[in-house]
Amino acid sequence: MSTLVIVGSQWGDEGKGKVTDYLAQQADVVVRSQGGNNAGHTIYFDGQKYALRSIPSGIFNPNIKNVMANGMVIDPKQMLEELHGLMERGIKDYQLFISNRAHIVLPYHKELDGAYESLKKDNKIGTTKRGIGPAYADKANRIGIRMGEFIHPEIFKLKLKNALELKNMELKMLGLEELEFETIYKEYSSYALELKKYVCDTSLLLEEELEKNSKILFEGAQGVMLCLDHGTYPYVTSSSPTGASVPLNCGVAPRHITDVLGICKAYTTRVGEGPFPTELSGDLAHYIREKGHEYGTVTQRPRRVGYLDCVALNYARRVSGINHLALMLFDVLSGIDSIKICYAYELDGKKIQTIPATNQEYSEVVPLYIEMPGWTEDISNVTSFEELPLNAQNYIRKIEELTKTKVSLFSVGPDRKQTIQMEELF
Numbered sequence: 217m218s219t220l221v222i223v224g225s226q227w228g229d230e231g232k233g234k235v236t237d238y239l240a241q242q243a244d245v246v247v248r249s250q251g252g253n254n255a256g257h258t259i260y261f262d263g264q265k266y267a268l269r270s271i272p273s274g275i276f277n278p279n280i281k282n283v284m285a286n287g288m289v290i291d292p293k294q295m296l297e298e299l300h301g302l303m304e305r306g307i308k309d310y311q312l313f314i315s316n317r318a319h320i321v322l323p324y325h326k327e328l329d330g331a332y333e334s335l336k337k338d339n340k341i342g343t344t345k346r347g348i349g350p351a352y353a354d355k356a357n358r359i360g361i362r363m364g365e366f367i368h369p370e371i372f373k374l375k376l377k378n379a380l381e382l383k384n385m386e387l388k389m390l391g392l393e394e395l396e397f398e399t400i401y402k403e404y405s406s407y408a409l410e411l412k413k414y415v416c417d418t419s420l421l422l423e424e425e426l427e428k429n430s431k432i433l434f435e436g437a438q439g440v441m442l443c444l445d446h447g448t449y450p451y452v453t454s455s456s457p458t459g460a461s462v463p464l465n466c467g468v469a470p471r472h473i474t475d476v477l478g479i480c481k482a483y484t485t486r487v488g489e490g491p492f493p494t495e496l497s498g499d500l501a502h503y504i505r506e507k508g509h510e511y512g513t514v515t516q517r518p519r520r521v522g523y524l525d526c527v528a529l530n531y532a533r534r535v536s537g538i539n540h541l542a543l544m545l546f547d548v549l550s551g552i553d554s555i556k557i558c559y560a561y562e563l564d565g566k567k568i569q570t571i572p573a574t575n576q577e578y579s580e581v582v583p584l585y586i587e588m589p590g591w592t593e594d595i596s597n598v599t600s601f602e603e604l605p606l607n608a609q610n611y612i613r614k615i616e617e618l619t620k621t622k623v624s625l626f627s628v629g630p631d632r633k634q635t636i637q638m639e640e641l642f
């Protein structure tokens with residue numbers, strides 16, 4: 217089989233961009249399957265740093281086809297800014313294909329995202345305010361606008377008129393200013409004109425690539441714990457970042473999805489609200505946050521940090537079909553005397569090994585830990601598992617034992633070169 221799904225196995229920001237960029241060098245096609253510019257995929261190579269938001273992480277390789285699939289919600293304005301930014305930095309030779317079934321994010325989605333967050337007060341989700349939730353809600357409400365419609369001026373005009381009528385009622389009801397049709401239409405028509413050349417039926421393109429036995433990398437955004445169905449609802453995003461969602465989000469048959477690489481940090485982070493059983497505070501949290509540069513790529517918010525949670529990891533493995541793990545930011549743990557890994561929770565005096573369905577219960581679980589000796593050596597230059605200090609090797613082995621999943625790759629720094637792949641993945 218020549219496909220591999222990259223899935224975030226925690227609450228997002230695990231380093232999916234880095235792994236996708238690394239593995240893209242072995243691939244023919246890279247597909248972003250869901251989400252939008254709420255994602256921030258950071259990539260370092262040749263001394264340069266790139267922060268991608270909507271564009272697939274294979275964009276740096278001229279030989280790779282980059283697909284933005286039907287499961288995405290795409291902000292045309294932001295996406296073009298991202299593309300222009302890449303071009304200004306010399307990334308001009310790329311192959312990009314946007315699904316004609318992907319939905320677009322419009323100004324009213326962003327307005328409504330912010331408005332609902334403010335109205336929710338203490339119950340706010342902590343969204344990225346990029347209009348992602350409202351855009352997916354319009355998709356489900358069947359008043360969304362798809363790329364294939366957006367690039368046809370007359371269809372876009374009609375669809376926007378109809379949608380805006382409803383959206384202005386909503387904005388008015390929330391005490392916000394109504395938006396003008398002409399202003400949006402004029403501005404967004406120019407984006408449509410520029411994007412038109414990339415829009416096509418990407419499901420057909422993927423079928424052709426599968427028939428040729430091309431190597432296809434499916435790049436997920438966010439993480440399983442932020443999944444609309446299986447995450448810590450309602451503190452989740454509005455799409456499903458699981459392996460199971462890939463066929464639907466990309467228009468490929470489920471039988472093509474057999475291998476799922478779960479990306480996890482050597483510890484845990486979370487941005488936004490919601491329960492986080494292994495969350496740390498104090499000096500250790502500060503140490504990890506600063507060393508791991510744990511600040512949001514999209515919003516710059518400081519990330520909440522905690523010990524590695526193997527209950528959450530096992531849950532992600534189960535609901536997402538993860539059969540390989542990539543352990544990221546491993547170098548960040550150097551210099552910590554003693555490291556804990558959560559292997560189970562206690563709820564109402566009972567040991568449990570899964571995520572309770574309600575946040576009420578989830579906020580009451582007590583993590584149970586295994587404690588392991590840490591290591592002091594800097595590991596950012598190691599090139600093999602054998603070069604790691606014994607305690608670091610033991611940390612990896614313990615994760616494999618607790619998750620019954622092989623760690624196939626680990627990362628000891630932000631650069632492409634600081635990636636150690638221990639087995640062939642696809």
Ligand code: IMP
Binds near residue numbers: 487489
């Ligand atoms: P939304 O996706 O902007 O609606 O935000 C919903 C929740 O998902 C919030 O807690 C966000 O912080 C979180 N979220 C969305 N995208 C990402 C991501 O790429 N990394 C980490 N958290 C994310």
